[in-house]
Amino acid sequence: MSDVTQIAVYTLTIGSIYGLVGFGYSLIFSTTRIVNFAQGTLVLVGGYLAWDLYAHAFHGDVALPIILILVVLLSALIGVLVDLVGVAPLGRFDPRTNVSWLVTTFGLGIVAEELVRRYISDSSQTLPGLVHSLPLFGSRRLPFGVAVSASDVLLVVVPIIVVVLLEVIQARTRLGRAFRAVAQDRQAASLMGINPTVMVMIAFALAGALAGLAGVLVAPRLNVRFNISVTLGVYGFIAAVIGGLGSTRGAMIGGYLIAFVEAFTGVWNPFSSGEVYKPIAVFIIFIAVLAVRPSGLFGKKIVEKV
Amino acid sequence: MTAAADPAPERTPMLSVRSLHVRYGAAQALRGIDLDVYAGEVVTVIGGNGAGKSTTLKTVSGVSEMLKHVDGSITFLGKDIVRKPAYRIARMGMAHVPEGRRVFPDSSAEENLMLGAYRRKDSDIASDLEAVYARFPILAERRRQPAGLMSGGEQQMLAIGRGLMAKPTFLLLDEPSLGLAPLVVEQVFAAIRQLKAEGLTILLVEQLATKALAVADRAYILETGSVVMSGSATDLAHDPKVRAAYLGA
Numbered sequence: 041m042s043d044v045t046q047i048a049v050y051t052l053t054i055g056s057i058y059g060l061v062g063f064g065y066s067l068i069f070s071t072t073r074i075v076n077f078a079q080g081t082l083v084l085v086g087g088y089l090a091w092d093l094y095a096h097a098f099h100g101d102v103a104l105p106i107i108l109i110l111v112v113l114l115s116a117l118i119g120v121l122v123d124l125v126g127v128a129p130l131g132r133f134d135p136r137t138n139v140s141w142l143v144t145t146f147g148l149g150i151v152a153e154e155l156v157r158r159y160i161s162d163s164s165q166t167l168p169g170l171v172h173s174l175p176l177f178g179s180r181r182l183p184f185g186v187a188v189s190a191s192d193v194l195l196v197v198v199p200i201i202v203v204v205l206l207e208v209i210q211a212r213t214r215l216g217r218a219f220r221a222v223a224q225d226r227q228a229a230s231l232m233g234i235n236p237t238v239m240v241m242i243a244f245a246l247a248g249a250l251a252g253l254a255g256v257l258v259a260p261r262l263n264v265r266f267n268i269s270v271t272l273g274v275y276g277f278i279a280a281v282i283g284g285l286g287s288t289r290g291a292m293i294g295g296y297l298i299a300f301v302e303a304f305t306g307v308w309n310p311f312s313s314g315e316v317y318k319p320i321a322v323f324i325i326f327i328a329v330l331a332v333r334p335s336g337l338f339g340k341k342i343v344e345k346v
Numbered sequence: 347m348t349a350a351a352d353p354a355p356e357r358t359p360m361l362s363v364r365s366l367h368v369r370y371g372a373a374q375a376l377r378g379i380d381l382d383v384y385a386g387e388v389v390t391v392i393g394g395n396g397a398g399k400s401t402t403l404k405t406v407s408g409v410s411e412m413l414k415h416v417d418g419s420i421t422f423l424g425k426d427i428v429r430k431p432a433y434r435i436a437r438m439g440m441a442h443v444p445e446g447r448r449v450f451p452d453s454s455a456e457e458n459l460m461l462g463a464y465r466r467k468d469s470d471i472a473s474d475l476e477a478v479y480a481r482f483p484i485l486a487e488r489r490r491q492p493a494g495l496m497s498g499g500e501q502q503m504l505a506i507g508r509g510l511m512a513k514p515t516f517l518l519l520d521e522p523s524l525g526l527a528p529l530v531v532e533q534v535f536a537a538i539r540q541l542k543a544e545g546l547t548i549l550l551v552e553q554l555a556t557k558a559l560a561v562a563d564r565a566y567i568l569e570t571g572s573v574v575m576s577g578s579a580t581d582l583a584h585d586p587k588v589r590a591a592y593l594g595a
Contacts, residue, residue: 214464221450221461227409228448230432231441233465233512 043307050303051296053192053261056199059295060254061276062283063203064247070223070286071236071243073135077142078122078149080273082248086115086255087264088156091165104170104256111252119248122148123241153269164266167259170194191260198257199292202250207288219243223286278322282329284339293337301325358424360385360516360547361406366418368401368410368571375401377571378418383516383549388542390550390558390579392592393568399551400445402568403520406549407442408432422516437465441514445521445551447505451494455485455504458493462511471511478507481537499530506537517541519550523557535561555592559583567592 061083068076090111094100098107126144135141169191210216221229222239230236254272255264262268276291279298283290305321329337359382368376376398383389391399404410406420409432420428427435436442441462450458459478463471479486482503488496493504502522509517519538523531531554538561541548552558559565562579567588575582582588 217457217461218464220453221464224450224452225448227432228444228450229461231407231409231436231444231448232461232508233433233436234461235431235433 047300047303047307049188049192050306051300053195053299054258054302055279055296055299056196056292057254057258057272057295058275058279058299059283059292060199060202060250060257061272062278062280062291062295063206063288064250065277065280066283066285066287066291067243067247067250068240069280071219071226071240072127072141074127074141074145075277075285076122076127076244076247077146077273078126078152079247079251080269080271080276081149081152082115082118082122082251083255083258083272083276084264084266084269085118085152085156086111086252087167087259087268088160088165088255089114089252090256090259091167091264092160094167095165104168108170108253108256111256112249115252115255116245116249118152119244119246119251120241122248123244127244128237128240149269149273153266157266165264167256167264169260170256189260191257195257195261198253202253203289203292206246210288215242275322278326282326282336284333284336287336287338290336290338297329298322298325357384359383359421360423361549362419362421363402363406364419364421366402366405366420367416368398368405368412369415370412375412375571376405379566379568379571379573381566381573381576383547385547386545387564388538388548388550388562390552390562390565391568392552392555392558392565394592395553396570397568398571399568400520401571403442403445403518403549403551406435407440407518408435409442409444436512439512439515440518441509441512441516442518443505443509443520443522445524447498447501449493449496449501449504449508452492454490455493455496455500456489458504458508459485459511462508463513466511466513468513470513474511474513478510481510481540482507499526499533502526502530502534503537506534510541515547517546517548519548519552521551521553523552523554531557555588556583559593 061079064079065075068074090107093107093110094104122145126148127141130138130140130144169189171190171194210219218229218234219239219242221232221234222236226236258268275298279294280291282297283292283294301321302318305318306315361383363379363381366376366379367374379402391402393399401410405416408427408430416429418428419426422435422438422440425438450461453461459475463474484500485504485507488500493501496504506522522534526534535557538548538550542561550558550562559579559582565576565579565582566573567575567582575588583593
């Protein structure tokens with residue numbers, strides 16, 4: 041039975057991080073119809089920024105939650121930078137035929153990663169949990185001997201709060217209405233007096249903030265290291281696509297689904313080492329979902345515009 | 347042929363287009379258009395497919411993707427607006443009801459209308475919304491329905507209503523009859539006549555020349571990117587050449 045708890049904890053913690061990263065892809069895709077391949081790297085950058093601020097700038101004197109806020113703000117700025125340097129200069133273009141964004145976003149990811157290596161650290165680092173105990177929780181063990189720390193609880197709860205908050209903003213505020221208008225028809229939105237360039241910039245800022253948040257939240261569990269940009273970048277992307285690119289809650293559900301598949305494969309596996317088969321299982325599910333629902337679980341059917 | 351009969355020479359036009367050129371790659375879409383619209387007028391631009399009607403409108407409202415390839419001047423309310431982005435021009439009081447309606451398909455009819463009022467901060471928005479529903483009762487029935495599921499005629503009325511929600515001083519209508527059943531076309535033109543009676547300034551691009559000339563004060567006829575004729579709508583409607591070429595008479 042401990043396996044079941046293990047799977048549940050992995051699904052909820054790692055799944056919500058995949059969802060958070062995937063949510064960033066979704067936000068940018070819905071306003072620009074491009075995929076920001078720097079998104080995974082921004083998670084890594086967020087983690088290293090937090091570590092650098094914690095260990096060097098403040099020498100551990102400043103509480104981590106404050107560092108988290110700083111990192112989220114800095115990551116939002118980096119997100120805007122990706123837009124200003126890599127996407128906005130491409131001008132108004134058809135993302136289906138002009139794929140230079142593929143090179144620019146991917147390239148900026150590499151540049152960001154190398155800057156971190158050069159100026160922050162080139163090795164794996166650790167960052168303590170944001171909190172050591174929670175008012176109602178404290179660090180405790182679940183039944184069957186599965187350890188759950190306070191930072192794991194944050195890992196589960198914070199992404200859900202963030203996603204709900206962003207959904208409410210989208211549905212209820214003026215900014216959200218403008219955002220949805222740009223996502224549906226950029227030109228028509230500009231005829232309403234909405235500046236689409238600014239909306240796209242906001243999407244990049246939010247996506248950057250989400251990546252930074254993911255980087256800090258996941259650090260106690262996965263550490264601050266370079267290969268998470270690939271893992272979280274790719275799995276976050278898969279989460280977004282499974283959920284339906286452009287769908288808000290879809291990325292979250294997609295994240296849980298692939299984390300579950302990973303955990304399940306790791307535990308219930310006829311072969312000796314489940315680790316090797318995790319990615320295979322994830323990609324099989326990915327293909328299976330797309331075969332049945334090409335636009336994702338929560339995605340809308342793409343209707344040709346007349 | 348006939349020079350544009352200037353209805354009030356001493357007034358300055360609300361919209362003034364001078365020697366407008368637009369290139370699409372090697373193709374010249376507009377070859378030097380001159381066009382004026384005075385306050386309170388309904389002016390129509392008619393012509394065949396590819397004559398440059400929509401290009402003219404899109405260049406005026408700034409929604410064209412080809413703004414870099416635009417030459418000439420466009421003055422709206424005394425300000426130079428050529429190559430300005432669409433959202434800036436929209437904020438000056440110009441509402442463009444685009445070709446193909448371009449309603450926001452996933453948003454409800456009411457959300458579409460409210461997006462039309464996006465830039466407004468006055469307190470009349472609610473009463474203007476009711477006024478749009480009174481003008482197009484079908485929209486009131488469909489207010490909670492996604493616009494993408496509405497019929498072509500309903501979408502056209504929604505697009506016009508959305509334009510009106512901006513409380514515009516100048517309305518651009520691009521092919522409002524396109525793809526609509528004759529009965530629905532009648533409804534759309536009735537709405538245009540109503541707006542004209544209320545004194546709204548309108549620039550109408552239309553393929554149905556007879557209908558357009560019937561509602562307009564003045565007209566410009568475009569052929570392969572140039573104005574070949576202009577004048578009062580009544581005169582043009584009786585001109586033998588126009589009748590032969592555009593009115594099927």
